[in-house]
Amino acid sequence: MKRTRTQRTALTGLRLVALIVGAIVMVTPFLYMLSTSFKPQAYVLTTPPQFIPDPFTWENYVQAWTSQDFSRYALNSVIVAVVSTALSVLISSMMAYGFARFEFRGREVIFRILLIGLMVPAMMLIIPQFVLAKYFGLLDSLPGLIVFYVAGSLALNVFLLRGFFAAIPGELDQAMQMDGANAWTRYWRLAIPLARPALATATIFTFLASWDEFAWALTIINSPQNRTLPIAIQLFQGQNATQWGLVFAASVIAVIPVIVVYLIFQRHFVQGLTSGAVKG
Known part of the structure:
Protein backbone atom coordinates (compact mmCIF):
# COMPACT_ATOMS: atom_id res chain seq x y z
CA MET A 1 0.00 0.00 0.00
CA SER A 37 7.56 44.85 -28.94
CA PHE A 38 8.64 47.30 -26.20
CA LYS A 39 12.31 47.47 -27.27
CA PRO A 40 13.97 50.02 -29.57
CA GLN A 41 15.23 48.50 -32.81
CA ALA A 42 18.86 48.68 -31.68
CA TYR A 43 18.14 46.39 -28.71
CA VAL A 44 15.98 43.79 -30.44
CA LEU A 45 18.64 41.19 -31.30
CA THR A 46 20.77 41.42 -28.18
CA THR A 47 22.57 38.30 -26.95
CA PRO A 48 21.59 36.73 -24.63
CA PRO A 49 17.87 37.56 -25.17
CA GLN A 50 16.40 40.00 -22.67
CA PHE A 51 12.82 39.37 -21.54
CA ILE A 52 12.66 42.65 -19.60
CA PRO A 53 12.96 45.58 -22.04
CA ASP A 54 15.72 48.00 -21.13
CA PRO A 55 15.24 50.70 -22.32
CA PHE A 56 11.43 50.53 -22.48
CA THR A 57 9.50 52.29 -25.27
CA TRP A 58 5.94 52.58 -26.62
CA GLU A 59 7.19 53.87 -29.97
CA ASN A 60 6.69 50.56 -31.78
CA TYR A 61 2.99 50.53 -30.91
CA VAL A 62 2.51 54.17 -31.87
CA GLN A 63 4.30 53.64 -35.19
CA ALA A 64 2.47 50.37 -35.93
CA TRP A 65 -0.98 51.89 -35.29
CA THR A 66 -0.39 55.16 -37.15
CA SER A 67 1.57 53.98 -40.19
CA GLN A 68 0.25 52.34 -43.38
CA ASP A 69 -3.40 52.88 -42.41
CA PHE A 70 -3.12 50.10 -39.85
CA SER A 71 -6.30 51.15 -38.06
CA ARG A 72 -8.30 50.63 -41.26
CA TYR A 73 -6.82 47.16 -41.69
CA ALA A 74 -7.81 46.36 -38.12
CA LEU A 75 -11.37 47.53 -38.81
CA ASN A 76 -11.50 45.34 -41.93
CA SER A 77 -10.39 42.34 -39.91
CA VAL A 78 -13.02 43.04 -37.24
CA ILE A 79 -15.77 43.28 -39.88
CA VAL A 80 -14.68 40.12 -41.68
CA ALA A 81 -14.15 38.05 -38.51
CA VAL A 82 -17.37 39.14 -36.75
CA VAL A 83 -19.62 38.73 -39.80
CA SER A 84 -18.01 35.42 -40.78
CA THR A 85 -18.35 34.08 -37.24
CA ALA A 86 -21.97 35.16 -36.87
CA LEU A 87 -23.02 33.70 -40.25
CA SER A 88 -21.07 30.49 -39.78
CA VAL A 89 -22.41 29.79 -36.30
CA LEU A 90 -25.99 30.59 -37.36
CA ILE A 91 -25.93 28.48 -40.55
CA SER A 92 -24.01 25.59 -39.03
CA SER A 93 -26.28 25.46 -35.98
CA MET A 94 -29.36 25.21 -38.21
CA MET A 95 -27.71 22.50 -40.30
CA ALA A 96 -26.57 20.61 -37.19
CA TYR A 97 -30.05 20.80 -35.66
CA GLY A 98 -31.52 19.40 -38.87
CA PHE A 99 -29.04 16.51 -38.92
CA ALA A 100 -29.64 15.75 -35.24
CA ARG A 101 -33.40 16.05 -35.01
CA PHE A 102 -34.94 15.22 -38.42
CA GLU A 103 -35.10 11.97 -40.32
CA PHE A 104 -34.77 12.31 -44.10
CA ARG A 105 -33.42 10.26 -46.95
CA GLY A 106 -29.66 10.40 -47.34
CA ARG A 107 -29.08 12.18 -44.03
CA GLU A 108 -26.00 10.20 -43.06
CA VAL A 109 -24.59 10.26 -46.59
CA ILE A 110 -24.93 14.05 -46.80
CA PHE A 111 -23.37 14.45 -43.35
CA ARG A 112 -20.38 12.31 -44.29
CA ILE A 113 -19.92 14.21 -47.54
CA LEU A 114 -19.92 17.42 -45.50
CA LEU A 115 -17.23 15.99 -43.23
CA ILE A 116 -14.96 15.47 -46.23
CA GLY A 117 -14.31 19.20 -45.87
CA LEU A 118 -12.35 18.40 -42.70
CA MET A 119 -9.99 16.15 -44.65
CA VAL A 120 -9.11 18.48 -47.53
CA PRO A 121 -6.17 20.87 -46.89
CA ALA A 122 -7.20 24.50 -47.34
CA MET A 123 -4.29 25.22 -49.70
CA MET A 124 -5.63 22.67 -52.19
CA LEU A 125 -8.80 24.74 -52.55
CA ILE A 126 -7.12 28.06 -53.34
CA ILE A 127 -7.34 27.73 -57.16
CA PRO A 128 -10.96 26.49 -57.36
CA GLN A 129 -11.98 29.12 -54.81
CA PHE A 130 -10.25 31.81 -56.87
CA VAL A 131 -12.12 30.70 -60.01
CA LEU A 132 -15.44 30.78 -58.14
CA ALA A 133 -14.68 34.19 -56.62
CA LYS A 134 -13.83 35.58 -60.05
CA TYR A 135 -17.01 34.12 -61.57
CA PHE A 136 -19.22 35.67 -58.87
CA GLY A 137 -17.36 39.00 -58.81
CA LEU A 138 -16.00 38.57 -55.28
CA LEU A 139 -12.32 39.27 -55.96
CA ASP A 140 -10.68 42.14 -54.05
CA SER A 141 -13.58 42.57 -51.64
CA LEU A 142 -14.44 41.86 -48.03
CA PRO A 143 -17.50 39.78 -49.05
CA GLY A 144 -15.09 37.58 -51.01
CA LEU A 145 -13.31 36.82 -47.74
CA ILE A 146 -16.49 36.37 -45.70
CA VAL A 147 -18.19 33.94 -48.09
CA PHE A 148 -15.25 31.55 -48.23
CA TYR A 149 -14.43 31.84 -44.53
CA VAL A 150 -18.01 30.84 -43.72
CA ALA A 151 -17.92 27.97 -46.21
CA GLY A 152 -14.60 26.73 -44.87
CA SER A 153 -15.78 26.63 -41.26
CA LEU A 154 -19.15 24.92 -41.74
CA ALA A 155 -17.89 21.33 -41.69
CA LEU A 156 -16.16 21.56 -38.30
CA ASN A 157 -18.96 23.59 -36.72
CA VAL A 158 -21.68 21.20 -37.92
CA PHE A 159 -19.66 18.26 -36.59
CA LEU A 160 -19.34 19.86 -33.15
CA LEU A 161 -22.91 21.14 -32.90
CA ARG A 162 -24.63 18.02 -34.21
CA GLY A 163 -23.22 15.95 -31.38
CA PHE A 164 -24.41 18.46 -28.81
CA PHE A 165 -27.92 18.77 -30.28
CA ALA A 166 -28.20 14.98 -30.44
CA ALA A 167 -27.42 14.80 -26.70
CA ILE A 168 -30.42 17.01 -25.82
CA PRO A 169 -33.29 14.71 -24.69
CA GLY A 170 -35.84 14.24 -27.44
CA GLU A 171 -38.63 14.40 -24.86
CA LEU A 172 -38.08 18.15 -24.58
CA ASP A 173 -38.75 18.57 -28.30
CA GLN A 174 -41.83 16.40 -28.05
CA ALA A 175 -43.17 18.40 -25.12
CA MET A 176 -42.78 21.67 -27.01
CA GLN A 177 -44.29 20.11 -30.12
CA MET A 178 -47.38 19.08 -28.13
CA ASP A 179 -47.69 22.71 -27.03
CA GLY A 180 -47.80 23.76 -30.68
CA ALA A 181 -44.17 24.81 -31.17
CA ASN A 182 -42.91 24.44 -34.73
CA ALA A 183 -39.40 23.38 -35.74
CA TRP A 184 -38.04 26.94 -35.76
CA THR A 185 -39.40 27.65 -32.26
CA ARG A 186 -37.91 24.44 -30.90
CA TYR A 187 -34.57 25.28 -32.50
CA TRP A 188 -34.45 28.89 -31.32
CA ARG A 189 -36.00 28.62 -27.85
CA LEU A 190 -34.86 25.16 -26.79
CA ALA A 191 -31.80 23.96 -28.69
CA ILE A 192 -29.87 27.24 -28.91
CA PRO A 193 -30.04 28.13 -25.18
CA LEU A 194 -29.03 24.59 -24.18
CA ALA A 195 -26.21 24.51 -26.73
CA ARG A 196 -24.30 27.52 -25.39
CA PRO A 197 -21.12 25.52 -24.62
CA ALA A 198 -20.99 24.11 -28.15
CA LEU A 199 -21.83 27.49 -29.68
CA ALA A 200 -19.02 29.08 -27.66
CA THR A 201 -16.57 26.48 -28.99
CA ALA A 202 -17.69 27.05 -32.57
CA THR A 203 -17.47 30.81 -32.09
CA ILE A 204 -13.89 30.67 -30.82
CA PHE A 205 -12.72 28.36 -33.60
CA THR A 206 -14.43 30.36 -36.35
CA PHE A 207 -13.30 33.76 -35.10
CA LEU A 208 -9.71 32.58 -34.76
CA ALA A 209 -9.69 31.05 -38.25
CA SER A 210 -11.21 34.17 -39.84
CA TRP A 211 -9.04 36.62 -37.91
CA ASP A 212 -5.70 34.92 -38.58
CA GLU A 213 -6.25 33.72 -42.16
CA PHE A 214 -3.53 34.92 -44.52
CA ALA A 215 -3.25 32.81 -47.70
CA TRP A 216 -6.74 33.44 -49.11
CA ALA A 217 -6.67 37.14 -48.17
CA LEU A 218 -3.29 37.56 -49.86
CA THR A 219 -4.63 35.77 -52.97
CA ILE A 220 -7.71 37.87 -53.67
CA ILE A 221 -7.07 41.25 -52.00
CA ASN A 222 -5.25 43.82 -54.11
CA SER A 223 -6.61 47.20 -52.99
CA PRO A 224 -4.97 48.74 -49.91
CA GLN A 225 -8.36 49.73 -48.48
CA ASN A 226 -9.46 46.07 -48.35
CA ARG A 227 -6.39 44.64 -46.61
CA THR A 228 -6.71 42.78 -43.32
CA LEU A 229 -4.31 42.59 -40.36
CA PRO A 230 -2.29 39.52 -41.46
CA ILE A 231 -1.48 41.28 -44.74
CA ALA A 232 -0.65 44.50 -42.89
CA ILE A 233 1.83 42.69 -40.62
CA GLN A 234 3.45 41.07 -43.65
CA LEU A 235 3.85 44.51 -45.24
CA PHE A 236 5.58 45.80 -42.11
CA GLN A 237 8.09 43.02 -42.37
CA GLY A 238 8.82 43.62 -46.03
CA GLN A 239 8.85 47.39 -46.33
CA ASN A 240 10.71 48.12 -43.08
CA ALA A 241 13.62 45.69 -43.56
CA THR A 242 12.27 43.50 -40.77
CA GLN A 243 12.04 45.89 -37.87
CA TRP A 244 11.14 43.21 -35.37
CA GLY A 245 9.99 45.57 -32.66
CA LEU A 246 7.47 47.06 -35.08
CA VAL A 247 6.38 43.66 -36.40
CA PHE A 248 5.92 42.23 -32.91
CA ALA A 249 4.00 45.30 -31.75
CA ALA A 250 1.60 44.86 -34.67
CA SER A 251 1.34 41.15 -33.84
CA VAL A 252 0.48 41.88 -30.20
CA ILE A 253 -2.26 44.28 -31.34
CA ALA A 254 -3.60 41.54 -33.61
CA VAL A 255 -3.60 38.98 -30.78
CA ILE A 256 -5.63 41.11 -28.35
CA PRO A 257 -9.09 40.54 -29.96
CA VAL A 258 -8.48 36.78 -30.03
CA ILE A 259 -7.68 36.79 -26.31
CA VAL A 260 -10.77 38.90 -25.59
CA VAL A 261 -13.04 36.51 -27.51
CA TYR A 262 -11.55 33.51 -25.72
CA LEU A 263 -11.97 35.13 -22.29
CA ILE A 264 -15.61 35.87 -23.08
CA PHE A 265 -16.42 32.29 -24.13
CA GLN A 266 -13.82 30.25 -22.21
CA ARG A 267 -16.33 29.25 -19.51
CA HIS A 268 -18.09 26.98 -21.98
CA PHE A 269 -15.12 26.09 -24.20
CA VAL A 270 -13.97 22.76 -22.73
CA GLN A 271 -17.49 21.44 -22.12
CA GLY A 272 -18.59 22.30 -25.65
CA LEU A 273 -15.51 20.79 -27.25
CA THR A 274 -15.77 17.45 -25.44
CA SER A 275 -19.53 17.15 -25.95
CA GLY A 276 -19.29 17.73 -29.67
CA ALA A 277 -16.38 15.35 -30.08
CA VAL A 278 -17.77 12.41 -28.12
CA LYS A 279 -21.53 12.38 -28.59
CA GLY A 280 -23.54 11.94 -31.77
Whole structure:
Protein backbone atom coordinates (compact mmCIF):
# COMPACT_ATOMS: atom_id res chain seq x y z
CA MET A 1 0.00 0.00 0.00
CA LYS A 2 2.78 2.37 0.92
CA ARG A 3 4.56 1.53 -2.33
CA THR A 4 1.42 2.22 -4.33
CA ARG A 5 1.01 5.64 -2.72
CA THR A 6 4.63 6.42 -3.47
CA GLN A 7 4.14 5.47 -7.10
CA ARG A 8 1.04 7.63 -7.36
CA THR A 9 2.88 10.56 -5.79
CA ALA A 10 5.79 10.10 -8.20
CA LEU A 11 3.42 9.88 -11.18
CA THR A 12 1.62 13.04 -10.10
CA GLY A 13 4.96 14.80 -9.73
CA LEU A 14 6.02 13.73 -13.22
CA ARG A 15 2.75 14.99 -14.65
CA LEU A 16 3.20 18.36 -12.95
CA VAL A 17 6.76 18.64 -14.26
CA ALA A 18 5.59 17.74 -17.77
CA LEU A 19 2.79 20.32 -17.59
CA ILE A 20 5.13 23.03 -16.32
CA VAL A 21 7.72 22.30 -19.02
CA GLY A 22 5.00 22.27 -21.68
CA ALA A 23 3.57 25.56 -20.41
CA ILE A 24 7.02 27.19 -20.44
CA VAL A 25 7.67 25.99 -23.99
CA MET A 26 4.33 27.36 -25.19
CA VAL A 27 4.40 30.67 -23.30
CA THR A 28 8.06 31.63 -23.87
CA PRO A 29 7.70 32.68 -27.56
CA PHE A 30 4.72 34.87 -26.71
CA LEU A 31 6.54 36.48 -23.79
CA TYR A 32 9.56 37.14 -26.01
CA MET A 33 7.31 38.68 -28.68
CA LEU A 34 5.66 40.88 -26.04
CA SER A 35 9.04 41.89 -24.62
CA THR A 36 10.53 42.69 -28.03
CA SER A 37 7.56 44.85 -28.94
CA PHE A 38 8.64 47.30 -26.20
CA LYS A 39 12.31 47.47 -27.27
CA PRO A 40 13.97 50.02 -29.57
CA GLN A 41 15.23 48.50 -32.81
CA ALA A 42 18.86 48.68 -31.68
CA TYR A 43 18.14 46.39 -28.71
CA VAL A 44 15.98 43.79 -30.44
CA LEU A 45 18.64 41.19 -31.30
CA THR A 46 20.77 41.42 -28.18
CA THR A 47 22.57 38.30 -26.95
CA PRO A 48 21.59 36.73 -24.63
CA PRO A 49 17.87 37.56 -25.17
CA GLN A 50 16.40 40.00 -22.67
CA PHE A 51 12.82 39.37 -21.54
CA ILE A 52 12.66 42.65 -19.60
CA PRO A 53 12.96 45.58 -22.04
CA ASP A 54 15.72 48.00 -21.13
CA PRO A 55 15.24 50.70 -22.32
CA PHE A 56 11.43 50.53 -22.48
CA THR A 57 9.50 52.29 -25.27
CA TRP A 58 5.94 52.58 -26.62
CA GLU A 59 7.19 53.87 -29.97
CA ASN A 60 6.69 50.56 -31.78
CA TYR A 61 2.99 50.53 -30.91
CA VAL A 62 2.51 54.17 -31.87
CA GLN A 63 4.30 53.64 -35.19
CA ALA A 64 2.47 50.37 -35.93
CA TRP A 65 -0.98 51.89 -35.29
CA THR A 66 -0.39 55.16 -37.15
CA SER A 67 1.57 53.98 -40.19
CA GLN A 68 0.25 52.34 -43.38
CA ASP A 69 -3.40 52.88 -42.41
CA PHE A 70 -3.12 50.10 -39.85
CA SER A 71 -6.30 51.15 -38.06
CA ARG A 72 -8.30 50.63 -41.26
CA TYR A 73 -6.82 47.16 -41.69
CA ALA A 74 -7.81 46.36 -38.12
CA LEU A 75 -11.37 47.53 -38.81
CA ASN A 76 -11.50 45.34 -41.93
CA SER A 77 -10.39 42.34 -39.91
CA VAL A 78 -13.02 43.04 -37.24
CA ILE A 79 -15.77 43.28 -39.88
CA VAL A 80 -14.68 40.12 -41.68
CA ALA A 81 -14.15 38.05 -38.51
CA VAL A 82 -17.37 39.14 -36.75
CA VAL A 83 -19.62 38.73 -39.80
CA SER A 84 -18.01 35.42 -40.78
CA THR A 85 -18.35 34.08 -37.24
CA ALA A 86 -21.97 35.16 -36.87
CA LEU A 87 -23.02 33.70 -40.25
CA SER A 88 -21.07 30.49 -39.78
CA VAL A 89 -22.41 29.79 -36.30
CA LEU A 90 -25.99 30.59 -37.36
CA ILE A 91 -25.93 28.48 -40.55
CA SER A 92 -24.01 25.59 -39.03
CA SER A 93 -26.28 25.46 -35.98
CA MET A 94 -29.36 25.21 -38.21
CA MET A 95 -27.71 22.50 -40.30
CA ALA A 96 -26.57 20.61 -37.19
CA TYR A 97 -30.05 20.80 -35.66
CA GLY A 98 -31.52 19.40 -38.87
CA PHE A 99 -29.04 16.51 -38.92
CA ALA A 100 -29.64 15.75 -35.24
CA ARG A 101 -33.40 16.05 -35.01
CA PHE A 102 -34.94 15.22 -38.42
CA GLU A 103 -35.10 11.97 -40.32
CA PHE A 104 -34.77 12.31 -44.10
CA ARG A 105 -33.42 10.26 -46.95
CA GLY A 106 -29.66 10.40 -47.34
CA ARG A 107 -29.08 12.18 -44.03
CA GLU A 108 -26.00 10.20 -43.06
CA VAL A 109 -24.59 10.26 -46.59
CA ILE A 110 -24.93 14.05 -46.80
CA PHE A 111 -23.37 14.45 -43.35
CA ARG A 112 -20.38 12.31 -44.29
CA ILE A 113 -19.92 14.21 -47.54
CA LEU A 114 -19.92 17.42 -45.50
CA LEU A 115 -17.23 15.99 -43.23
CA ILE A 116 -14.96 15.47 -46.23
CA GLY A 117 -14.31 19.20 -45.87
CA LEU A 118 -12.35 18.40 -42.70
CA MET A 119 -9.99 16.15 -44.65
CA VAL A 120 -9.11 18.48 -47.53
CA PRO A 121 -6.17 20.87 -46.89
CA ALA A 122 -7.20 24.50 -47.34
CA MET A 123 -4.29 25.22 -49.70
CA MET A 124 -5.63 22.67 -52.19
CA LEU A 125 -8.80 24.74 -52.55
CA ILE A 126 -7.12 28.06 -53.34
CA ILE A 127 -7.34 27.73 -57.16
CA PRO A 128 -10.96 26.49 -57.36
CA GLN A 129 -11.98 29.12 -54.81
CA PHE A 130 -10.25 31.81 -56.87
CA VAL A 131 -12.12 30.70 -60.01
CA LEU A 132 -15.44 30.78 -58.14
CA ALA A 133 -14.68 34.19 -56.62
CA LYS A 134 -13.83 35.58 -60.05
CA TYR A 135 -17.01 34.12 -61.57
CA PHE A 136 -19.22 35.67 -58.87
CA GLY A 137 -17.36 39.00 -58.81
CA LEU A 138 -16.00 38.57 -55.28
CA LEU A 139 -12.32 39.27 -55.96
CA ASP A 140 -10.68 42.14 -54.05
CA SER A 141 -13.58 42.57 -51.64
CA LEU A 142 -14.44 41.86 -48.03
CA PRO A 143 -17.50 39.78 -49.05
CA GLY A 144 -15.09 37.58 -51.01
CA LEU A 145 -13.31 36.82 -47.74
CA ILE A 146 -16.49 36.37 -45.70
CA VAL A 147 -18.19 33.94 -48.09
CA PHE A 148 -15.25 31.55 -48.23
CA TYR A 149 -14.43 31.84 -44.53
CA VAL A 150 -18.01 30.84 -43.72
CA ALA A 151 -17.92 27.97 -46.21
CA GLY A 152 -14.60 26.73 -44.87
CA SER A 153 -15.78 26.63 -41.26
CA LEU A 154 -19.15 24.92 -41.74
CA ALA A 155 -17.89 21.33 -41.69
CA LEU A 156 -16.16 21.56 -38.30
CA ASN A 157 -18.96 23.59 -36.72
CA VAL A 158 -21.68 21.20 -37.92
CA PHE A 159 -19.66 18.26 -36.59
CA LEU A 160 -19.34 19.86 -33.15
CA LEU A 161 -22.91 21.14 -32.90
CA ARG A 162 -24.63 18.02 -34.21
CA GLY A 163 -23.22 15.95 -31.38
CA PHE A 164 -24.41 18.46 -28.81
CA PHE A 165 -27.92 18.77 -30.28
CA ALA A 166 -28.20 14.98 -30.44
CA ALA A 167 -27.42 14.80 -26.70
CA ILE A 168 -30.42 17.01 -25.82
CA PRO A 169 -33.29 14.71 -24.69
CA GLY A 170 -35.84 14.24 -27.44
CA GLU A 171 -38.63 14.40 -24.86
CA LEU A 172 -38.08 18.15 -24.58
CA ASP A 173 -38.75 18.57 -28.30
CA GLN A 174 -41.83 16.40 -28.05
CA ALA A 175 -43.17 18.40 -25.12
CA MET A 176 -42.78 21.67 -27.01
CA GLN A 177 -44.29 20.11 -30.12
CA MET A 178 -47.38 19.08 -28.13
CA ASP A 179 -47.69 22.71 -27.03
CA GLY A 180 -47.80 23.76 -30.68
CA ALA A 181 -44.17 24.81 -31.17
CA ASN A 182 -42.91 24.44 -34.73
CA ALA A 183 -39.40 23.38 -35.74
CA TRP A 184 -38.04 26.94 -35.76
CA THR A 185 -39.40 27.65 -32.26
CA ARG A 186 -37.91 24.44 -30.90
CA TYR A 187 -34.57 25.28 -32.50
CA TRP A 188 -34.45 28.89 -31.32
CA ARG A 189 -36.00 28.62 -27.85
CA LEU A 190 -34.86 25.16 -26.79
CA ALA A 191 -31.80 23.96 -28.69
CA ILE A 192 -29.87 27.24 -28.91
CA PRO A 193 -30.04 28.13 -25.18
CA LEU A 194 -29.03 24.59 -24.18
CA ALA A 195 -26.21 24.51 -26.73
CA ARG A 196 -24.30 27.52 -25.39
CA PRO A 197 -21.12 25.52 -24.62
CA ALA A 198 -20.99 24.11 -28.15
CA LEU A 199 -21.83 27.49 -29.68
CA ALA A 200 -19.02 29.08 -27.66
CA THR A 201 -16.57 26.48 -28.99
CA ALA A 202 -17.69 27.05 -32.57
CA THR A 203 -17.47 30.81 -32.09
CA ILE A 204 -13.89 30.67 -30.82
CA PHE A 205 -12.72 28.36 -33.60
CA THR A 206 -14.43 30.36 -36.35
CA PHE A 207 -13.30 33.76 -35.10
CA LEU A 208 -9.71 32.58 -34.76
CA ALA A 209 -9.69 31.05 -38.25
CA SER A 210 -11.21 34.17 -39.84
CA TRP A 211 -9.04 36.62 -37.91
CA ASP A 212 -5.70 34.92 -38.58
CA GLU A 213 -6.25 33.72 -42.16
CA PHE A 214 -3.53 34.92 -44.52
CA ALA A 215 -3.25 32.81 -47.70
CA TRP A 216 -6.74 33.44 -49.11
CA ALA A 217 -6.67 37.14 -48.17
CA LEU A 218 -3.29 37.56 -49.86
CA THR A 219 -4.63 35.77 -52.97
CA ILE A 220 -7.71 37.87 -53.67
CA ILE A 221 -7.07 41.25 -52.00
CA ASN A 222 -5.25 43.82 -54.11
CA SER A 223 -6.61 47.20 -52.99
CA PRO A 224 -4.97 48.74 -49.91
CA GLN A 225 -8.36 49.73 -48.48
CA ASN A 226 -9.46 46.07 -48.35
CA ARG A 227 -6.39 44.64 -46.61
CA THR A 228 -6.71 42.78 -43.32
CA LEU A 229 -4.31 42.59 -40.36
CA PRO A 230 -2.29 39.52 -41.46
CA ILE A 231 -1.48 41.28 -44.74
CA ALA A 232 -0.65 44.50 -42.89
CA ILE A 233 1.83 42.69 -40.62
CA GLN A 234 3.45 41.07 -43.65
CA LEU A 235 3.85 44.51 -45.24
CA PHE A 236 5.58 45.80 -42.11
CA GLN A 237 8.09 43.02 -42.37
CA GLY A 238 8.82 43.62 -46.03
CA GLN A 239 8.85 47.39 -46.33
CA ASN A 240 10.71 48.12 -43.08
CA ALA A 241 13.62 45.69 -43.56
CA THR A 242 12.27 43.50 -40.77
CA GLN A 243 12.04 45.89 -37.87
CA TRP A 244 11.14 43.21 -35.37
CA GLY A 245 9.99 45.57 -32.66
CA LEU A 246 7.47 47.06 -35.08
CA VAL A 247 6.38 43.66 -36.40
CA PHE A 248 5.92 42.23 -32.91
CA ALA A 249 4.00 45.30 -31.75
CA ALA A 250 1.60 44.86 -34.67
CA SER A 251 1.34 41.15 -33.84
CA VAL A 252 0.48 41.88 -30.20
CA ILE A 253 -2.26 44.28 -31.34
CA ALA A 254 -3.60 41.54 -33.61
CA VAL A 255 -3.60 38.98 -30.78
CA ILE A 256 -5.63 41.11 -28.35
CA PRO A 257 -9.09 40.54 -29.96
CA VAL A 258 -8.48 36.78 -30.03
CA ILE A 259 -7.68 36.79 -26.31
CA VAL A 260 -10.77 38.90 -25.59
CA VAL A 261 -13.04 36.51 -27.51
CA TYR A 262 -11.55 33.51 -25.72
CA LEU A 263 -11.97 35.13 -22.29
CA ILE A 264 -15.61 35.87 -23.08
CA PHE A 265 -16.42 32.29 -24.13
CA GLN A 266 -13.82 30.25 -22.21
CA ARG A 267 -16.33 29.25 -19.51
CA HIS A 268 -18.09 26.98 -21.98
CA PHE A 269 -15.12 26.09 -24.20
CA VAL A 270 -13.97 22.76 -22.73
CA GLN A 271 -17.49 21.44 -22.12
CA GLY A 272 -18.59 22.30 -25.65
CA LEU A 273 -15.51 20.79 -27.25
CA THR A 274 -15.77 17.45 -25.44
CA SER A 275 -19.53 17.15 -25.95
CA GLY A 276 -19.29 17.73 -29.67
CA ALA A 277 -16.38 15.35 -30.08
CA VAL A 278 -17.77 12.41 -28.12
CA LYS A 279 -21.53 12.38 -28.59
CA GLY A 280 -23.54 11.94 -31.77
